[in-house]
Amino acid sequence: MSGLLECLLQALLPIARITGGYATITDREGVRIRTVDSAGREVQTLKGKIYNLAREAGQSGKMSVGPSQITEGAEAWCLPLGDYVLAASNFERLKCEEELAESLKQALPFIARVAGGEAVLFNEEGRRIASVGVDGRNNTNYIGKVSIAAQQAIQSQRPVIGESISGMGAVAVRIPITRKFGFGFNNEQGVLRQRKLLEEVKKFQYARYNFTDIIGASEAIEKMKSRAAFVANGISSIIISGETGTGKELFAQSIHNASERRSKPFIAINCGALPESLIESCFFGYEEGAFTGAKKKGSPGAFEQANGGTIFLDEISEMDFNLQSKLLRVLQEREVTRIGGGEPLRVDVRVIASTNRDLVEMIHNGTFRNDLYYRLNVVELKIPALRERLEDIPALVKVFINEFNNLLGKYVTGISDRAIYQLCRYQWPGNIRELKNCIEYIMNIVSINENTIELSHLPQYIHSALSQSREEKYFGTLAEAVAVAERESIIGTLKHTGGAKREAAKLLGVSTTTLWRKIVELGIETNISIR
Structure with missing residues (x-):
């Protein structure tokens, strides 16, 4: 065995490991003398087989680069050295990437469920090659769509977060795994649930009940109905307090329907049911482009919608402390400014708030603003418990x-x-x-x-x-x-x-x-x- 051949045979293992595939020695005609994998094991089935790319390099005397002869998609290089040709491919690395991609593909339904939206697999072009919805089903209609953000993730080899192309207002994350593919997911279903929640909270846009719908002839309830009817025609803010289930919203609607505002909107907002991320835009509205997914021409908030009528703030005690100061300004100035807007809008709204908690105690604990309390608590109606x-x-x-x-x-x-x-x-x-x-x-x-x-x-x-x-x-x-x-x-x-x-x-x-x-x-x- 010549010294050159012996030297080349010893180099096969480190070359195979570094390139992530097979390393081969052939003669000038491309006949394989020895082939080893990245673990150093000789591949006996390839011994004596002709490697076309190596034969081209041996005959031309120049290095050749081209496709692997073993696996489609893998790449190889061949370098002529005297009477021999040294060759290597990334066959195993490609195989590992394919297995990883397949594993991620199988994981997409779980990712979609946890993220609350679509989960996708994309290639180096940012094109979707697999897509699964939150229900675990394949979204065949989305296959082939190209995402610029996914392209950027592959090119930069860094995660990219941005707007989803499948759902307005949804946020998507694209994560590169290799130079060939990556995966992403969005929170589309979470956004839809929040929108449904918002609609659920705002679904009662009119007052259905009157004082005659409040059942009872006891002294306690008759006294409260009489007092509520007496203040109905005023303009002052009202706090309705009472335990859960006593009928606070029934009183709020009855007050509205007994007032001169009865022909105007009655907007009920459950402050405890809205997530903090939605409640400000729900209250004050937003302008176009104020945030990702904002509607064209923006959207009016509850105070604008209730202009001329009544806004009922249910569970006011659950309102975020920072938002309380913004509500106080609306009550003082009688104007609102949309998110992303500059010009304040004048509003004529009567505020009725309700709570099942002790607001005075919350003020002492630092969880409710005392200035907001006194602004709201012009008239207080305490609804009696049923045991009373x-x-x-x-x-x-x-x-x-x-x-x-x-x-x-x-x-x-x-x-x-x-x-x-x-x-x-x-x-x-x-x-x-x-x-x-x-x-x-x-x-x-x-x-x-x-x-x-x-x-x-x-x-x-x-x-x-x-x-x-x-x-x-x-x-x-x-x-x-x-x-x-x-x-x-x-x-x-x-x-x-x-x-x-x-x-x-x-x-x-x-x-x-x-x-x-x-x-x-x-x-x-x-x-x-x-x-």
Whole structure:
């Protein structure tokens, strides 16, 4: 063996490793003497085979560069050295890249699901060679589309973030993997969900309810309805406070419909349901080009849409602290400036806000601006909890039974005294909303041939709560004697008035609320029917 051949054979392994493929020694005719892979293993199947590119180099005496003879797409070079030709290709590197690309292709459905949008694989031209939607299905319509940003990612070999070409307002990331391909994903579905959320939050663009829709004749609710109706025609801001489920939006809509603004828009915005990234543009609107995905000619915000009417800011306590200062300026100056705009727009809007939290406590904790609180809290309406107006439960139950009769095709005509008594003893932490859900549950389990709600139909959580309350309650001898006397007096008076509670309360010298509370506490059954 000549010294040159021995030297070339020793060089095959490092050359194969560096080039990422096969390294070969041939004679001048291109006949392979030895071929090794990047691990140093000799490829016996190629021994004695003719390598055309090596033969060209051997005959011309010049170095040749061209396609690999083994794998399409791989490249090779051949260098003539005396009686031999040294050749190498990037066959294995190409194979590794192909396997990596295939692996990424299989991962696209998972990437799409996590990112909340389309996931793609693109080539060196920025052309999509695979595309999968958030549902895991292949987007064949998008195959072949070229992205300039994807091209830039391949050329610069750096990730590129920018606007998606498949969804307005969506942001896409393009990441180069090799010089040949890369992958990308966008948040198209996330943007769509945010838009749907925005539409959901803003879907009630008119006031449907009036004070007559607020059910109840208790002193507490009548007093609140009277006060709300009295301030309805004013222009001052109103804060409606109360626990969750007490009907704060019902009051807001009723105030609007009782005011001179009734023919103008009523715009309701749930401050707690909107993400921080959307709420400012929702409030104040934006100009064209203000941000990626902004509509042409821009979009008016809620204050512009409510011009001349009323804007209802539900869950005002959940508003971002920084946004509170911008809202304060709108209330003070009576003008708004769109995002990306320069000229302020005058607006005539009455603001009604609601909260189920203690704003004064939030001010002390530094999470709500005191100047905004005093600007909003010109008039405060505190909606009573359902446990503070127990005498309204029968009327509410009657309304809900009728509603679900129509929805569920049932024929319930009443509720037993024992059942209504238990409903009146329960504390209702979820207020009217919880009561309505309770009746809906009952109406679902009542059979088609039952026309009366019985004690057995009540949800188990109510039985459990009342059982625990009864176990904790204890009366001494004096209390028992007083209770017996009160019970007899109330029963006698109710018989005298024919069950009319207001008249009975006057005769007993107590308020209707006190009388009803005593009826509940003493277990006095009354005839309550929706017939």
